[in-house]
Amino acid sequence: MGDIFSSLGLVVVGIAAFAAVIGGLYWLASQLPEPWRERARTVVFLGPGLLLLLGLVLPALINFRLAFYDRNGDWYGFGNYRDIFTSSNNIEVLMNTLWWGILVTGASTVIGVVIARFADRMRGEPIAKAAIFLPTAISMVGAGIIWNFVYSPREYGLLNSMIGLLPGEQDIQFFLQDSKLLGIDNQWIPGLNSLLIMVVIIWIQAGFATVVISAALKGVPDDLVEAAKIDGATDRQAFFRVVLPYIKGTIITVVTTIVIAVLKIFDIIQTMGKGGSFGTSTMANEMYEQAFPQDNEGLGAAWAILLFLAVAPIIYVNARNQRAMRGAR
């Protein structure tokens, strides 16, 4: 208890000190004669932001340099990158991340569209949407623990219990250790365990997608759909050819947001994939595993750079889409 209060006190003092410093500087700046006053004010307000930016950019640059060294701190050139693209373990990590991006994003968005469409104007729509959105509020670690109960091989494992209800003697399944899919075990396709972990994130992200898409659907003018029907379109044709294109911008936002979240997927791999064991690792997980538990900072840094390169174009697409959406209004 005392700890909390002292921390809270520190926070308050910190904020007050910050406000005092900025306020004081602002006051000083206001005393200056024009044209210096305006410039000084600009600096006072931009200063903290620039400092924070420095705190972001500097580590990024250091990280970039770090990626050229091996685990002993010796110059390694592009060796870390070469290792990533040549070792079959690492290719599995890359492929896993790719599958995550495709499957989770695809499934979440499609589920979002389907639920949003059929729940639209249904009775009890707000309740249904709240229920679907709820998982979004759960932390990934919490979700991991909940779903571990579902997949567990122990007697409380929900899925195993359900399988046990099938006729005949059923073997206990170790779902989260099953890196095969339909008997196939290679680095190009994800294992059953990866797919089962993806289900958890789909469960979370579909809620987000549903709520956002549902709001967009409400913004589609009724008479567009009516015009399409008069033009001879069935409900389905009107939806796919008029409504979906109308909310295209929102769909792109949803897709890019989920892709970015999923490419950086980490905590759920830690809690459900046992830190990326049994072929479940992903880029963000590997970045952490190499840099800290494995003590290979160079390799971890290289993963970080690759992750950045993977996310950057998506952020670009997202930004351009946002601008296009604004332009359309």
Place this chain on the structure above:
Amino acid sequence: MSTLTMNNLQKKYPNGFVAVPGLDLHIDDGEFLVLVGPSGCGKSTVLRMVAGLEDISGGDLLIDDTRVNDKGPQERDIAMVFQSYALYPNMTVEGNIAFAMKLRKTDKGQIKQKVAEVAELLELTQVLDRKPGQLSGGQRQRVAMGRAIVREPKLFLMDEPLSNLDAKLRVQTRAEIAKLQRRLGVTTMYVTHDQVEAMTMGDRVAVLRRGVLMQCAAPSTLYESPDNLFVAQFIGSPSMNVVRGVVRSAGEEGIVLEVAGQSLALTGAAAQRMAGLAKYGGQEIAVGIRPEALGGDGEGQITVAVDLVEMLGSEKLVHASIDAVAVRAIDTGVEIGTGTSSTMIASLDPRRDVRVGERLTLSVDTMRVHAFDLQTGAAIGRS
């Protein structure tokens, strides 16, 4: 081509509101019918029932003698122009016009050709590959028209298609639509709350009040022989002057009305067309005179006090007070004003010299005097 028939068509909204209690209307093949009435009278409701966008609560809707109550909008083979135009924003002008044909899997070459024809007709050729967002209001309106006519439907339905245009463009487009409709000969139902549009465009005009048909006739008939006070005051701008009067005498030799303490004698043909007034001897009625019937020569006379003169160029509108109570058609029937005087408007020759404050004797064209029952608002005519 096609006809449209409504037999006792009814609409009750889910909240219990009866928007249309029962409408009988028939539109002939190739006819341009305008549905007009004040805001909220149910025009859009009727149109949307015809389009299939609104469920029909009762009665029959027939297109070409086939009952279509239970058919969806897709199966009715109609085209509609919305007030908002409802253009598909993600498609080009060409895509918008071609959409219906694409859905019907019409041959590609044929689509191209038809779109080109329509674009030519509506002067859209230059903008075929633009998106609706990049068009002017007038162009959007024409695209909406193009989308309708390209299909060669059985019926055109239009819901206030001009209300988003500025005044000048509206007048121009109004004429263009009327011309186009006559040229294509497609049966058309056109909704507007603007009586000028109704009068200028329609072969016939149906006037609606609270979902009830008040009169359906050719524009000139509506103007010259309105069936009731509501139509009389709705059609025409400025609207008909209606005040309370008394039937002093009505017989073989003629009719004498008393308006504002002045008597107005109707003789000959003017009396014959109001023979029905015989039953109202000694009673109060509503007397209606259009502003135009106060401007020229006429056998009757009425003296008024000039309050305001508006010079419009082509005419001079004189607002004058007269010692008679105004009568007005309202939503629920007839409303008799309070007080003892009311304002009349006369449309005079712009060259005539009229001063504010002067007492002016206006001549009344007795052939254009109307009488209405004070209780029901029904016009009193020959019988």
